[in-house]
Amino acid sequence: MRLSTSSLTLYLTLFVLLAFVHALPYGNFWNNWPSTTTPQPVTQPQPQSQPNPQPQTKPTRKFRCGDEPGSYCGIYPPKQTTVSLTQKRLFSHSKMVANKYKLAIIGSGNWGSAIARIAGMNVQRYPELFEEQVNMYVYEEQVDGKPLTEIINKQHENVKYLPGITLPDNIVAVNDVVKAASGADLLIFVLPHQFIPGICTQLRGKVSKNARALSMIKGVEVKDSNIRIFADVIEEILGCKTMALSGANIANEVAQDKFSETTIGYREGDLESAEIFHKVFDRPTFKVGMIEDVAGVSLCGALKNVVAIGAGFCDGLEWGSNAKAAIMRIGLMEMKNFSEEFFEGVKAETFTETSAGIADLITTCFGGRNRKCAEAFVKTGKSFDVLEKELLNGQKLQGSETAREVYQFLAARGKVDDFPLFKAVYNISFEGGVAQDLASKL
Numbered sequence: 001m002r003l004s005t006s007s008l009t010l011y012l013t014l015f016v017l018l019a020f021v022h023a024l025p026y027g028n029f030w031n032n033w034p035s036t037t038t039p040q041p042v043t044q045p046q047p048q049s050q051p052n053p054q055p056q057t058k059p060t061r062k063f064r065c066g067d068e069p070g071s072y073c074g075i076y077p078p079k080q081t082t083v084s085l086t087q088k089r090l091f092s093h094s095k096m097v098a099n100k101y102k103l104a105i106i107g108s109g110n111w112g113s114a115i116a117r118i119a120g121m122n123v124q125r126y127p128e129l130f131e132e133q134v135n136m137y138v139y140e141e142q143v144d145g146k147p148l149t150e151i152i153n154k155q156h157e158n159v160k161y162l163p164g165i166t167l168p169d170n171i172v173a174v175n176d177v178v179k180a181a182s183g184a185d186l187l188i189f190v191l192p193h194q195f196i197p198g199i200c201t202q203l204r205g206k207v208s209k210n211a212r213a214l215s216m217i218k219g220v221e222v223k224d225s226n227i228r229i230f231a232d233v234i235e236e237i238l239g240c241k242t243m244a245l246s247g248a249n250i251a252n253e254v255a256q257d258k259f260s261e262t263t264i265g266y267r268e269g270d271l272e273s274a275e276i277f278h279k280v281f282d283r284p285t286f287k288v289g290m291i292e293d294v295a296g297v298s299l300c301g302a303l304k305n306v307v308a309i310g311a312g313f314c315d316g317l318e319w320g321s322n323a324k325a326a327i328m329r330i331g332l333m334e335m336k337n338f339s340e341e342f343f344e345g346v347k348a349e350t351f352t353e354t355s356a357g358i359a360d361l362i363t364t365c366f367g368g369r370n371r372k373c374a375e376a377f378v379k380t381g382k383s384f385d386v387l388e389k390e391l392l393n394g395q396k397l398q399g400s401e402t403a404r405e406v407y408q409f410l411a412a413r414g415k416v417d418d419f420p421l422f423k424a425v426y427n428i429s430f431e432g433g434v435a436q437d438l439a440s441k442l
Ligand SMILES: NC(=O)c1ccc[n+]([C@@H]2O[C@H](COP(=O)([O-])OP(=O)(O)OC[C@H]3O[C@@H](n4cnc5c(N)ncnc54)[C@H](O)[C@@H]3O)[C@@H](O)[C@H]2O)c1
Pocket: 107, 108, 109, 110, 111, 112, 113, 138, 139, 140, 161, 190, 191, 192, 193, 195, 216, 217, 218, 219, 249, 250, 251, 252, 394, 395, 396, 397, 398
């Protein structure tokens, strides 16, 4: 019997969430489930002096937006969004024009263009809060003999990376990153991760330290036994506070206004800056949640691409839905364990309750470029470098690169064997391991 994609997705969501909820009290999922025969109570024992012990309940986390009655606004925001259109600016500098935030988007690929469309519409929606023009840095290239910046500014369409979608005309393509970012109070970084250090180095000292940045990059920076999320890389080079946005966001679907959610992970105590970015992105069909966990949101976005390579191997092997669900379950546990082991303050809820966590994992393992290329890897025997060129039309494949970086980091720390899925994905991708052996490696 064939399951439809939606029922399969629902089944997998429920399976993974139920499994996770079951596992959380026991710490190590793999060792304790399903072999545990006597389930332990989830709640702490109540003190005896309490005559009528009540079961512990979690605080309600869902909320509704203040400015749009009835609209569901997020998964885990600690309180209602409070940015008022008239309040004193939270961060400002002498060059701020008419006390409005100026936005710049650094990147213009598939996701960069989709998100520019949303940001362009929202700054027009809140003219009291934002300057209308939004610069978008475009890495210049020729398309049909014309510069891509010229095409975008005349046709209001990124014909190479997001064809068929009209960009608002307040989005201005600029081929010089320093000019694009000039005077910006809000900087959105949305480039494949390999270009970030070079781009940020060009911007060093040219961006106000009072600005706020947001990283949409799905990847990690690894140097030997050190690992960093790109929000930290950007913050260190530019000196301005940087948060992260990630979620179940296949760019073409978001660009067509098909409903999706996303998550902003913000720094401790910096909810107010996150709320400004909430205003930049939240729309009726693109709902933005917020959680105080920059590392968790960033790591979900990076590590789920490694799991998606494993899911793509399953598809290439035609192993079916159960196998893919198993890869996703194991993958989610490795993502969470990896993040908690190597980063401080990561929250389990980011993995289980936000769009950046479980939802992005599901969408990436069913759609997305990493799954697609991994399926082709098994079916054609071609390398990921070749498949990236053949299948992605200039887009970058992040999952295989992240698999390599994560493996190198784990090897440097002597921890490879604690993450059998990550190890197997690397082995099959780069060491000539046989894809058919995937299950036996887990
Ligand atoms: N596409 C999606 O569905 C999606 C969704 C969420 C997040 N993301 C993440 O967003 C980030 C950007 O992805 P994307 O889809 O916008 O990009 P992309 O892979 O579609 O496009 C590649 C981009 O890199 C630029 N580029 C190429 N060479 C360059 C160089 N030498 N220097 C600087 N730029 C260069 C190209 O001009 C193009 O804009 C990635 O980290 C990705 O994982 C993507």
